[in-house]
Structure formats: structure tokens, C-alpha cells
Amino acid sequence: MRKKAGLPFYIFLSIFIFVTMFPFIWVFLTSLKPPSEIFSSFAWFTTEPSLNSYINAIQTRPLFLYMWNSIAVSGLTTILAISVASLAAYAVTRLPIKFKGTILGIVLAAAMFPQIAIISPIFNLIQGLGLRNSYMGLVIPYITISLPLAIWILATFFKKIPYELEESAKLDGATPFQTFRKIIFPLAAPGVFTTAILVFIAAWNEFLFALTINSDDSWRTIPVGLSLYQSQFTIPWGDITAATVIVTIPIVIIVLIFQRRIVAGLTSGSVKE
Amino acid sequence: MGDKKKKFQLSESQLGYLMVLPALILIFAVTLWPVAQSFYNSMFDYRLNDPTRNQTTLSYQIDLERYADNYFFYERDMEQLISETEGTEMEDTVVSIQNEISDYHQMIVESDNIGDQFAIVDEMVINFEPVNDNDLKYGQIDNSFSEDYIDVLESADEQLGTFFEQEDDEDLAQTIADANAQIGQLDRSMIRPNFIGLQNYGKYLTEARTWSAMWNTVFFTVISVFFELIIGLAVALVINRAFIGRGAVRAAVLIPWAIPTAVSAMMWSYLYDGQSGIVAHYFEQLGLISDSSVLLSTGSGAMFSIILADVWKTMPYMALLLLAGLQTISESLYEAAEVDGAGKVQRFFYITLPMLKSAILVALLFRTLDAFRVFDLIYVLTGGGPANSTESISVYAYQVLFAQQNFGEGSVLSVIMFVSVALISILFIKLIGSDLFEDKK
Structure with missing residues (x-):
């Protein structure tokens, strides 16, 4: 008796989509306006669109360097988290070990740790290792965010793989590690990939560690770099909106391509099936 | 190769623990240990921008540059005081103060661990060279020695303070005050441990x-x-x-x-x-x-x-x-x-x-x-x-x-944050029950 979608439903849907997308639409429209128009009128569409703001945004600050830094840091974080977490998640879900509940409890607790509670010792640690203003300087603290997230989601995916396959592999004489590498991993690949996307996005969005540890402009990541466009005498909204559009595009592309996977990953940990 | 593999074959559960281990070590190193560290730091007067307090320390230190510099002036002012108090009833006390301080000073100069260090810094101070190397500038000194020395300096300070108040002769009073000021400087070159217990909590919770x-x-x-x-x-x-x-x-x-x-x-x-x-x-x-x-x-x-x-x-x-x-x-x-x-x-x-x-x-x-x-x-x-x-x-x-x-005081707020989040989690997990883990076991 699934409800059928009628006209009022589609009107509601359009309003909902419009409201959630409105900030993006408005920011995009602003980025095309000449500066004088931004400060003087609230007209939706400009009569003389220009790309000046985009050129300014790229020239005043090293926007593409920020993006490259973000890609490097998030990529390294994802590789590290997935390789460590897939082993742990496999052992917790499919191998006969004790304290499974305790281990998952520690993982969940770590995911809930407020970053501000660990920032100063982490800062000292990174400073002591001489890793401030480097990629590893962020990858190490990002373990706190990425590893618990990855273990939690991967455990859900590994759990869904039928045990029969594993047992027949065992009968054929495969070692547990071979079973993991040849049977489980290929079957779990979609889940691993989904987890990787979520970890990548989480690392991409991190702000506090990036703000404090990589304080040199040439090592900044996107969130921190973009937030610094405003620290000038007049706020250059044209540049800011243009920069926002540029940095949002990669995320929008990822979301559009992988939306089904992302939804599956996000809901897997919280809903029992 | 195949044989070798068999020999080192781990049982399934051993392999399982081995696979979980890296994750647990990493989680421990980047979350649990730092939280413990935040707790610890919150009990210190710990500031990054103050060289005498930019580390958490439970032991005494001495700022040798300041000490060497002031000891020179202290000796000068103390000699002056002794010559001026000659024949008065203050003489004995003043001489005994001088003797005591000079005993302790001698122990520093002759000490095995900072004697040489002091000599180098003293030389630099005499040549008006700034001591920029913090390892050279700050000396580690024994806790009980420091406490004794500080006691001596503080009781001398008190003694001279009373003399100063009782003295009617303005010139002599001035000399007492000068010597006393130098003793105070010596006292200040001794760096106390910055452990302060729960003081930071007292400050922020009120x-x-x-x-x-x-x-x-x-x-x-x-x-x-x-x-x-x-x-x-x-x-x-x-x-x-x-x-x-x-x-x-x-x-x-x-x-x-x-x-x-x-x-x-x-x-x-x-x-x-x-x-x-x-x-x-x-x-x-x-x-x-x-x-x-x-x-x-x-x-x-x-x-x-x-x-x-x-x-x-x-x-x-x-x-x-x-x-x-x-x-x-x-x-x-x-x-x-x-x-x-x-x-x-x-x-x-x-x-x-x-x-x-x-x-x-x-x-x-x-x-x-x-x-x-x-x-x-x-x-x-x-x-x-x-x-x-x-x-x-x-x-x-x-x-x-x-x-x-200010890493000491800031850590108090970190700890407050941590405790609040822990309380919220416990509350929710009580409400949710063990459901969250059940299906993953």
C-alpha cells in the first residue's frame, strides 16, 4: 500500500530541493556578478556575467595548492585507514577471537572523542616529531577520525558476506589469510570502496587539526584556506563565492557519481536489516 | 616455500588478534594516550609562550643566566651592606646570611651536574653575551637542595625586610633594600615545578x-x-x-x-x-x-x-x-x-x-x-x-x-569537554541498550 506520489507531493519535493540547494544557487549566481553589483543589488541574475571573481580567487590565494594538499592528505588518510581497518574489521566479524564487544566498544568510543580534548597533546606529538606543515602531520591525527569510522562501516559489510563461501575455501585448504585475500576481499570490495569514499570525505572536511597543525599557507587544506579569504579589510564576497564554487565542484562530482554507495554506507552502521 | 608457510601457521584466533592489533595500537596512540595527557597537562601551569613554563615539570630548575648575572650584583650589594652595618647589632645576622648564601652558591659552582654549565654561562654573562640555548640556560637541580636554598633565600629576605622597617637612617635603609632586592632576584631565578594540582579547575569552574x-x-x-x-x-x-x-x-x-x-x-x-x-x-x-x-x-x-x-x-x-x-x-x-x-x-x-x-x-x-x-x-x-x-x-x-x-588552562576545558561527551554517551548507550553491538558480534 505504498503511497502514490501526487501533485502536492511533487510541489513539496520541489520546495524541499529548492531550499536545500538555495545557498549553492545563490553563491553560484553571485560568483558571476561584477563586484559593484554584489554590494548594491539583490537581483537574482546579473546582466553582465563575468569570470573576474574566479580569476581573482585563484590569484589572491593558492587555491589549487590547497586542493592538492587536501587530495594528498585525504588520499593518504584513506589508504592508511582502509588497510588497517579492513584487517581489524575482518577479525572482529569473522574470526573466533574473544572480547569482540570490547574491541568494538573501544572503536565506537574513539569515534566519539571530541577532537578538542586531544588537540594539545597531538600538537605536541606532531611538533616533537618535526611533522608540522607536512602531509603526515595531518594524516596521523586523522587516524582518530578515519580509523573508527572505517572499522565500524567495514564490519557491517563483512558481516553480510555468506559464511558458506568461507567454509568451502577452508575445506579446500586455504589459510585464513588466503581466505581473506582471495574470497572475502573481492566480495567485500564494494563495501570497502564505499567506506573509502566516506573516509575520504571525512578527512577532506576536517578543520581543527588542519587549522592548528599545518599553519603554513603552502600546507593548508581547503577548509582552512577558504576560511581565510575573509580575513581582510573588506570582505571580497565575489572572490569567496567563486572560490567556494571551485572547491565544491569535486565534492559535488563525487556525490553525484557515488550517491547510492554513500547512502548505503551512511545507513549501514545505524540501521539493522 | 609451502613447507615454511605451514611451519609458521598461526591458529585462526591468533591470526585474529594479530589483525586487530595494529588498529588498537593506533587508536590507543592517537586517542586514549592524548586524553590522558590532557588530564595530566591540566594540572600544570603550562604555557607555550613562557620559556620557564613551557614544559610540564615536577622538578626544580635554575635559570643560570639570570642567576649568574644577579649573583654578581648580589655580592657587590652585600659587601656594601656588611661594611655599613659593621659595629651595629645587625652585623652578625647579615654576615651569617652572607655565609649561608655563599655556601649554597659554592655547592652550585662545585656541583657535578651543573657546575660546568654554570661556569660557561657565567663566562658568557661576564662578556655580555646572551644565552639563547635553552639547554644551556636552564640547569636541572636537585629538588631538596633547591627547597633548602629557597628557604634560606626567603628567610634572608624576611630578616632584611624587618631590618629595613626598623632602620631610621635613610642611607642604611637604602643599602638594606638594595641587598634585599638582589636576594629576591636570586630567589626568582630558581624555577619551581609548575605542578599546581587542581588550581586550573578552580579557576575555570568558577x-x-x-x-x-x-x-x-x-x-x-x-x-x-x-x-x-x-x-x-x-x-x-x-x-x-x-x-x-x-x-x-x-x-x-x-x-x-x-x-x-x-x-x-x-x-x-x-x-x-x-x-x-x-x-x-x-x-x-x-x-x-x-x-x-x-x-x-x-x-x-x-x-x-x-x-x-x-x-x-x-x-x-x-x-x-x-x-x-x-x-x-x-x-x-x-x-x-x-x-x-x-x-x-x-x-x-x-x-x-x-x-x-x-x-x-x-x-x-x-x-x-x-x-x-x-x-x-x-x-x-x-x-x-x-x-x-x-x-x-x-x-x-x-x-x-x-x-x-596556555596549554595548562586550555587542557581544563578539553577535559570538561571530554567528561561531558562521556556522560552524554553513557546516557544514550543506556537508552539504546546493547542493540548497537548485537548484530555485529
């Missing part, structure tokens, strides 16, 4: 700014999570049906969630701007606010702005989680209820809500913890202002830790 930050955090968390849940649930209920354009809805829901909070905070700070912000402009036109500048320049306006931006960003995520929960509820339950004559409202309260309970609680747990540690949104959008009216605990802790460089 301070109004801490409590107002706590209130802001709680207010923000409760209000925004409440609206996210209500609106998210409503949206989930409405879109839980077959319709054309699911992809568009999914994208519209995911994009606000996926972009960095700092970026969305920048976008909203433009939309709220008093001069060119469209949201501020429309709100003024609609009569919701008296003036478009109200949103970011008044305390309540700024709090409202932050909550709206947060609800916009995370409500879709909430809707998504609840929608997934709704889709697991079997249709047959609703059909049976309809046959029994249950209305829409009854079906919602007797089927939907109970079936959704665990999904709602889990979503609430994650959202509450996330909202409680809010940092990026407030830091970028309002910076905690105007006049700290939107400052959360995280923002306040960041200010103390990194703007004031």
Missing part, C-alpha cells in the same frame, strides 16, 4: 565565561538536534514512497552533508551579511527581523544564524538515516493495522515510532555528540561573537590553547 560557553553549547545542541530530528523525520515520512526523481532528492540531501562545514559556514556568512546577504535581506523584508544587520551583530541573532546553518547542513543526513529505518518496517504491519481500523495517527504512534526507536536513538546519539563538539561552524561564522555570545566550549578551549598559548 568563571562566568566557562559557564556561558557551556550554556551556549548545550542550547545550540538541544535546539538544533531537536529541529533536525523533527524536520528530518517529517521529510523522511513524506519521501518514503515510490516517486520519480529519487536521484535528485538524494543528491540534494547529500551535497550539504558532504561539503566541509567551514565552507558552508563561509557561504552562510555571506547569506547573513548585513549589507549584501540575501537571507538577511529577505528576513528584513518579511518583517522577521528589524534590520538586516541584526543576524550577525546581536547575540540572539547570531545564535539563531548558527542553528539555522547547522539544521540546513545536517537535517538532510538525519532524514536519510530515518528513511533507511522506515524502509525496514514491514508493509504487512501497516496492512494489519489498517484492517483493525487504525487511523493514520495511530499507525504513526503505534507502529512507525516504536519500530524506528533504535534508528532514532542511534541517529540522535551521533548528532548530539557531533553538535556538542561544534567548532568549525562557529569559528568561521561568528568567531564566538558578538561578545562571546555564541562561544562554544570547543571554541573557548581553542582560544585558550592556541591564541593564549
Whole structure:
């Protein structure tokens, strides 16, 4: 008796989509306006669109360097988290070990740790290792965010793989590690990939560690770099909106391509099936 | 190769522990250990920008540069005092003070661990060279020796203080004061351990700014999570049906969630701007606010702005989680209820809500913890202002830790944050029960 979608439903849907997308639409429209128009009128569409703001945004600050830094840091974080977490998640879900509940409890607790509670010792640690203003300087603290997230989601995916396959592999004489590498991993690949996307996005969005540890402009990541466009005498909204559009595009592309996977990953940990 | 492999074959459970180990070590190193460290640091007067206090230490140190420099002047002023007090009743006391201090000084000069170090620094001071190397400048000295020396210096200071007050001759009084000032300088070159116990807690737990930050955090968390849940649930209920354009809805829901909070905070700070912000402009036109500048320049306006931006960003995520929960509820339950004559409202309260309970609680747990540690949104959008009216605990802790460089006091706020989050988690996990782990075992 699934409800059928009628006209009022589609009107509601359009309003909902419009409201959630409105900030993006408005920011995009602003980025095309000449500066004088931004400060003087609230007209939706400009009569003389220009790309000046985009050129300014790229020239005043090293926007593409920020993006490259973000890609490097998030990529390294994802590789590290997935390789460590897939082993742990496999052992917790499919191998006969004790304290499974305790281990998952520690993982969940770590995911809930407020970053501000660990920032100063982490800062000292990174400073002591001489890793401030480097990629590893962020990858190490990002373990706190990425590893618990990855273990939690991967455990859900590994759990869904039928045990029969594993047992027949065992009968054929495969070692547990071979079973993991040849049977489980290929079957779990979609889940691993989904987890990787979520970890990548989480690392991409991190702000506090990036703000404090990589304080040199040439090592900044996107969130921190973009937030610094405003620290000038007049706020250059044209540049800011243009920069926002540029940095949002990669995320929008990822979301559009992988939306089904992302939804599956996000809901897997919280809903029992 | 095959044989070798067999020889080292681990049992399944041994392999399992081995596979979990790297993850546990990493989690321990980057979360549990730092939290313990924050607790420890919070009990010290620990400031990065003060070279005498930029480490947590339980032992005494001596600032050799300052000590060597002052000892020279101390000797000069003390000689002067002795010659002037000759024949008076003060003489004996003054000489014995001088002897005692010089005994301790001799022990420093001859000491095995800092004697040589002192000689080098002394030489540099005589040549007016600054001592920039901190390892050279600060000497480690034995705790009991330091305490004894400090006792001697302080009792000398007290003694000379009384003499000074009783002395009628102005010139002599001045000489006493000079010598005494040098003794005070020697005392100050001894660096005490910066362990101060719970003093930092005393300061922050009684301070109004801490409590107002706590209130802001709680207010923000409760209000925004409440609206996210209500609106998210409503949206989930409405879109839980077959319709054309699911992809568009999914994208519209995911994009606000996926972009960095700092970026969305920048976008909203433009939309709220008093001069060119469209949201501020429309709100003024609609009569919701008296003036478009109200949103970011008044305390309540700024709090409202932050909550709206947060609800916009995370409500879709909430809707998504609840929608997934709704889709697991079997249709047959609703059909049976309809046959029994249950209305829409009854079906919602007797089927939907109970079936959704665990999904709602889990979503609430994650959202509450996330909202409680809010940092990026407030830091970028309002910076905690105007006049700290939107400052959360995280923002306040960041200010103390990194703007004031006070790692001791800032750690108190870190610990407060940690304890609050632990309490919230325990509360929720009690409510959820062991459900969360059951299906993963």
C-alpha cells in the first residue's frame, strides 16, 4: 500500500530541493556578478556575467595548492585507514577471537572523542616529531577520525558476506589469510570502496587539526584556506563565492557519481536489516 | 616455500588478534594516550609562550643566566651592606646570611651536574653575551637542595625586610633594600615545578565565561538536534514512497552533508551579511527581523544564524538515516493495522515510532555528540561573537590553547569537554541498550 506520489507531493519535493540547494544557487549566481553589483543589488541574475571573481580567487590565494594538499592528505588518510581497518574489521566479524564487544566498544568510543580534548597533546606529538606543515602531520591525527569510522562501516559489510563461501575455501585448504585475500576481499570490495569514499570525505572536511597543525599557507587544506579569504579589510564576497564554487565542484562530482554507495554506507552502521 | 608457510601457521584466533592489533595500537596512540595527557597537562601551569613554563615539570630548575648575572650584583650589594652595618647589632645576622648564601652558591659552582654549565654561562654573562640555548640556560637541580636554598633565600629576605622597617637612617635603609632586592632576584631565578594540582579547575569552574560557553553549547545542541530530528523525520515520512526523481532528492540531501562545514559556514556568512546577504535581506523584508544587520551583530541573532546553518547542513543526513529505518518496517504491519481500523495517527504512534526507536536513538546519539563538539561552524561564522555570545566550549578551549598559548588552562576545558561527551554517551548507550553491538558480534 505504498503511497502514490501526487501533485502536492511533487510541489513539496520541489520546495524541499529548492531550499536545500538555495545557498549553492545563490553563491553560484553571485560568483558571476561584477563586484559593484554584489554590494548594491539583490537581483537574482546579473546582466553582465563575468569570470573576474574566479580569476581573482585563484590569484589572491593558492587555491589549487590547497586542493592538492587536501587530495594528498585525504588520499593518504584513506589508504592508511582502509588497510588497517579492513584487517581489524575482518577479525572482529569473522574470526573466533574473544572480547569482540570490547574491541568494538573501544572503536565506537574513539569515534566519539571530541577532537578538542586531544588537540594539545597531538600538537605536541606532531611538533616533537618535526611533522608540522607536512602531509603526515595531518594524516596521523586523522587516524582518530578515519580509523573508527572505517572499522565500524567495514564490519557491517563483512558481516553480510555468506559464511558458506568461507567454509568451502577452508575445506579446500586455504589459510585464513588466503581466505581473506582471495574470497572475502573481492566480495567485500564494494563495501570497502564505499567506506573509502566516506573516509575520504571525512578527512577532506576536517578543520581543527588542519587549522592548528599545518599553519603554513603552502600546507593548508581547503577548509582552512577558504576560511581565510575573509580575513581582510573588506570582505571580497565575489572572490569567496567563486572560490567556494571551485572547491565544491569535486565534492559535488563525487556525490553525484557515488550517491547510492554513500547512502548505503551512511545507513549501514545505524540501521539493522 | 609451502613447507615454511605451514611451519609458521598461526591458529585462526591468533591470526585474529594479530589483525586487530595494529588498529588498537593506533587508536590507543592517537586517542586514549592524548586524553590522558590532557588530564595530566591540566594540572600544570603550562604555557607555550613562557620559556620557564613551557614544559610540564615536577622538578626544580635554575635559570643560570639570570642567576649568574644577579649573583654578581648580589655580592657587590652585600659587601656594601656588611661594611655599613659593621659595629651595629645587625652585623652578625647579615654576615651569617652572607655565609649561608655563599655556601649554597659554592655547592652550585662545585656541583657535578651543573657546575660546568654554570661556569660557561657565567663566562658568557661576564662578556655580555646572551644565552639563547635553552639547554644551556636552564640547569636541572636537585629538588631538596633547591627547597633548602629557597628557604634560606626567603628567610634572608624576611630578616632584611624587618631590618629595613626598623632602620631610621635613610642611607642604611637604602643599602638594606638594595641587598634585599638582589636576594629576591636570586630567589626568582630558581624555577619551581609548575605542578599546581587542581588550581586550573578552580579557576575555570568558577568563571562566568566557562559557564556561558557551556550554556551556549548545550542550547545550540538541544535546539538544533531537536529541529533536525523533527524536520528530518517529517521529510523522511513524506519521501518514503515510490516517486520519480529519487536521484535528485538524494543528491540534494547529500551535497550539504558532504561539503566541509567551514565552507558552508563561509557561504552562510555571506547569506547573513548585513549589507549584501540575501537571507538577511529577505528576513528584513518579511518583517522577521528589524534590520538586516541584526543576524550577525546581536547575540540572539547570531545564535539563531548558527542553528539555522547547522539544521540546513545536517537535517538532510538525519532524514536519510530515518528513511533507511522506515524502509525496514514491514508493509504487512501497516496492512494489519489498517484492517483493525487504525487511523493514520495511530499507525504513526503505534507502529512507525516504536519500530524506528533504535534508528532514532542511534541517529540522535551521533548528532548530539557531533553538535556538542561544534567548532568549525562557529569559528568561521561568528568567531564566538558578538561578545562571546555564541562561544562554544570547543571554541573557548581553542582560544585558550592556541591564541593564549596556555596549554595548562586550555587542557581544563578539553577535559570538561571530554567528561561531558562521556556522560552524554553513557546516557544514550543506556537508552539504546546493547542493540548497537548485537548484530555485529
